[in-house]
Amino acid sequence: MSTGQPSPAAYRHPVPWDATFDPRSMVELFEEMAARQGSAPLIDFMGRRYTYAQVRHAADRVACGLAAMGYGKGDRIGLFLPNVPHYLAAYYGVLKLGATVVNFSPLYTVAELAHQVDDSGTRLLFTLSATALLPTALRVLEASGLERLVVGQVAGALPPLKSVAYRLAKRREVAAIPRDPRVTRFSALIANSGGCAMPTLDPARDVALIQYTGGTTGSPKGAMLSHANLSANAQQVASLDPERGRGVDRILGVLPLFHVFANTCVLNRTVLTGGEIVMLPRFDAAATLAALARTGATSLPGVPTMFQALLDHPDTATTDFSSLRICISGGAPLAAELKQKFRDATGATLVEGYGLSESSGVVSCNPYEGEPRAGSIGQPLPGTRVALVDKEDPTRPPPAGEPGEMVLAGPQIMMGYWNRPDADAEVFVDTPDGTRWMRTGDVGLVDPDGFVRIVDRLKDMIAVSGFKVFPSQIEAVLHHHPAVKEALVIGLPDAYRGEVPRAYVTLEEGAEADGPALAAWLNPQLGRHERVDAVIVRAALPKTMIGKLSRKDLIAEVTAQASAG
Template identity: 75%
Template sequence: MIDPETTWRTAYRHPGQWDRDFPPLSMTDLFEASAAAHPESPLIEFLGRRYSYAETLDGANRVACGLARLGYGPGDRIGLFLPNVPHYIAAYYGILKLGATVVNFSPLYTVEELSAQVADSGTRLLFTLSASALLPTALKVLDASAIERLVVGSVAGALPPAKSLFYRLFRGKEVARRPDDTRITAFSQLIANDGTCGTPSIDPLNDVALIQYTGGTTGVPKGAMLTHQNLSANARQVAEVDPQLGKGVDRILGVLPMFHVFANTCVLNRTVVTGGEIVLLPRFDAGQALAAIARTRATALPGVPTMYRALLDHPKLAATDLSSLRICISGGAPLPAELKTRFEAITGAALVEGYGLSESSGVVSTNPYEAANKPGTIGQPIPATRIRLVDKEDATRPAPNGEPGEIVVAGPQIMLGYWNRADADAETFVSDSAGTRWLRTGDVGTIDADGFVRIVDRLKDMIAVGGFKVFPSQIEAILYRHPAVRETLVIGIPDTYRGEVPRAYVTLEEGSNATGAEVRDWLNPLLGKHERVDAVVVRLALPKTMIGKLSRKDLVAEIMAEG
């Protein structure tokens, strides 16, 4: 087995040293230090309105004091049921300053999904907006759960005056009326104070800053407990892999949803570390994203592969000035080589693939931004992050030499554990003889002599074909080489003789009339006998997660429901 901690240090391609320390730091100290260093610099640009670091810190202080006056304090769980709006950032840092714990909830959750996670986390108060897509759901959860109070903000209030008037006059149908209810507090009322109040001291290593729900490796939603140090360390780690850190304009397009750990670290916390600016968009729309890049001269865009493909396919791409864009980080799903090549050729920006999990605060590894990277890999570990391979059947043993193994990770960004799930912790962590606690990722991979990690597949996604293990991602990688294939997922279908057989589902490039049989006949000669698919099924769309990555789990559920 190649040991990444001794073998490839001389081949490390990220700036700075891999073997370094990140001293304990609370998220509030991180934010306040950046605000002190850049008080007048813009932190947020929201549809034409800018908020400086000093203004945002003042807002966070007012949130903390407003919550304290309502009776909330250290250890309380307070939820954010918000899209990408300035309220999110003020509430996020205000909750942390209070010594409370943020709980992220997706704005796309149903009443049932939101209620279940509210109950599991013990969330007492929920921030949301007076938007018709959010407030009705939040009100139902308020009536049906242990939540004591809603704090409701207004999108119009965060806009420049002219746009605010337009929003009120012409987009009223997107606004829900806030009921006259003593359990509901307006965001403007919450922050109607001077921001001066006592706040508790924080233990960065042990105080939980964020509960981030994740399916983990079992598909059952669990709350990853991320400490202040987990989040601040990961933000500093991500900032330091950028060779241009501190050398020029740092303006990042914040279109990934903030409720997701990828954006929480790579857009929000990382940018606060650098003193940069976040161009916030409430949701991803390719046309709006292109316009925002051109209007603000954004330099960076973290996203998922489907976002980059949508940008390339947009009719206004050719007329959009993207010359400011320097670096784009792709995560959440494998980045097809053809997409990387095409995006870089058209935009002139580097598109590099990285990797992380909710349990790792967001980021474990990435390809170098400027040095030579290796397409098809998830890059090298970021500083202070250790990666090893263990046996796929017994995580207490190293993987056999030269064979793929389950990826395990250690570092300052690894979670404390799962909220109220000691049983899940026992399955998720494994300790070595030195007492190091390793996070089991459920991903199977290899590590080359230069320390670049390649994911082969996920343990739970492997298809058992007559005693052989088939990795869907390997079949998908070949399918992406077919000129007609736009997106693809491969799953196992029950088979009476072999147990399971691989089947591919694809969407086609616009204008293509290829049939599933034609694609299957092209594919199978390129595969081993046990890997060959029984069919290629052409679909108009494949299911995606809330951040836009293809969802194998949802596809399996759809196929099972179809019988």
């Protein structure tokens, strides 16, 4: 294997690469911080603040309420919630109980939610009395093995005046909570003292979170993340900041907490450092800019489309960004042009990182200080090993100088997939030295200083006349055109060559360019086998639940159109 281990002299993160992290439970980390600074704010929700002590007491009452219902250690409890204070109370309450959190996206359909409820064996589901959530949850209650719902209300979590305004203005967005013995109000669940006994946790063995993968191919799989996995990744991410402990730590929580990126970088890491989460129910550019101005937030994790949306919003020109210090981009490649534009507009540092559900969120990141390495996802986090293996045979190294599939080892790597030993056998590779490596499906290169560059995903590669074409390389060229805002390249069937690349783009506001002109500009810059058969200009490109461009959904759209036509 080609490990690409960075030398001490080349490693640019503040903590040494060979640092170790003791296995600790997420409950222990939370309890320590709540005891240390109970009166400090943990949540700012639309102007209402909740202290560490208040969230701790709410989590205790959630745990005791669940225990009184008969739930306990090892049970799977689902969170079907947006970013609201209920999420933190439920998250830590479930973990205190010794149960396992299962994250579910509020964007799931009934069929998707029911499938994952049954697959995980989720017994109880937390949700809200929102028309976008409760009707779906009630249908899943009838269509799956789910036993109970616990239903909260947003109005009760808002500041008093906003609560009244919400009840008046948002009546049509609130669903009636039915009188059903299987449905419990959140307020009734926590109507206790919170003084029940809590179980002892084994950080390395107890599953804290089942995080379902995005399902790029086939059905999503549940990554089992232990307490030790999550706490290690929180410590690793916190260690990246050379300014840790020297000033205000206030993070804009606009990424959805049900996603692993936010779970580590917004929630777990911020609790570990004693920071404050400025929580928004969902990403909205205007609301995010207003929250930044109101609170003086210091950091903002997001995906590239979020940073682009902020740049596109007219309020950006008048927003005070002076407090904003660090923004971390993940989930999709960050175009160099977008990075520079954001830095010019805000003065904040925007760094690119990389991670997976199976890695508790984060594997590598560019250093916060110093010149970035162009086109790189940075150096591995402390304690993380990245190696390259042959794309066809993971037991061998790749040919010298050629890209290889990235494999990972570290304290944040998952225990395995929930009830999927077949998938575990495919994703894990053991080496004679006793290291258990996890295959990523991503093809990369590692430079002599240990900086990693993703070439593409194995499953995304396009086979053109026997040659492998990487869509991301064509997309990178397209981003150099001043009119191109977003780009996706997919492979389409071709009778002669097997597959042919085709590009789909959106344009910058006010830009004028058509597909043939863009193709004529693009193709001379590509190898003969990489050249696209067309560039299609669209008003929008499909995106995932967290706002990153979705190649899978674009392929599905194009395939459906071809079948219909």
